[in-house]
């Protein structure tokens with residue numbers, strides 16, 4: 001039945017919409033950090049960065065269903081939930097960022113952020129980082145440079161996109177902890193080229209923690225310096241918090257807090273709806289206003305009553321179940337357990353990240369850092385056999401993408417670490 005359904009999927013669903021696995025389990029139910037297939041087999045979901053509360057949360061389901069029965073409509077109507085939810089999002093953002101746009105996804109949020117930066121600055125050029133992913137829609141895709149997501153990414157950039165060397169302090173051009181200056185030195189010539197072109201700099205977009213490579217923190221001072229350069233040219237600084245924000249880092253609610261900066265525009269999605277389509281842009285009032293010149297902004301389902309109720313219920317449950325705190329304590333515990341693997345298994349090169357945003361990087365050689373790409377794929381396949389859903393990430397596909405629901409228990413974290421150790425003992 002599973003195979004037949006897979007054939008039907010592959011016949012009628014566009015081929016580019018790939019499964020995680022060549023032979024994926026057919027899942028039919030989820031509960032907290034676990035998924036269950038049609039035969040009732042449980043899988044620990046260690047990669048899902050959307051369902052932050054966990055799967056199948058009854059209270060969220062009840063809130064969404066009650067709102068559906070009462071009212072769902074588009075955001076041009078006047079109803080309580082849209083006012084209440086925008087107010088709550090503005091309260092979560094740093095002072096001064098109190099104008100909210102509600103959309104349906106991270107791609108839309110980043111597209112809109114870029115449009116806002118261009119409208120507000122009157123300029124066209126965008127600075128972004130290499131090895132980044134910001135979405136699939138036109139502008140968000142244009143600033144997505146990760147060749148793991150799109151092998152043509154580096155040859156098909158529009159002329160308004162300028163991608164700087166990504167500050168990967170583990171395997172980048174300038175390894176080491178005090179390298180902000182080296183990375184920034186590569187950005188300066190790009191800024192000079194933009195200055196010389198005469199079309200101005202609209203803004204800069206990046207994830208506040210370098211996500212694609214497994215959650216590597218940006219070098220200290222990096223965002224401060226780059227934000228200053230961008231702002232000196234009239235550009236706006238966009239923090240893509242779609243993955244890193246909203247408590248996943250445990251120690252911080254927003255990723256940019258770690259760098260001691262305040263962006264001009266914040267984009268969020270994924271976890272804020274726990275799987276219900278929801279995204280948002282939070283910015284300063286005068287920046288939001290720049291779009292009014294172009295006419296009304298409208299998204300049919302962005303900010304619908306159901307979306308807003310879903311978003312507010314997610315925030316309520318996060319607070320009551322102390323999920324950011326859980327991401328911190330369970331994340332710290334898991335990171336320590338993964339770090340211990342480095343001493344015992346030469347293939348385990350480094351563990352990146354914090355909270356429940358971790359990356360375990362596999363290398364063939366700790367000096368050359370040759371990526372262990374095939375080995376990482378084999379480790380993920382073996383983990384699936386042991387009941388764990390895990391995927392590689394990064395341009396070399398050699399980093400375990402550890403982004404489980406924020407309700408992950410200590411027992412589940414230990415199960416993951418135990419199984420990983422078992423797999424590494426088997427052959428790597």
Ligand code: PMP
Nearest residue numbers: 105106107133134135242243269
């Ligand atoms: N930004 C980042 C950092 C992301 O990880 C993603 C999704 N992987 C997006 C934007 C796009 O979000 P969506 O898939 O909801 O469009």
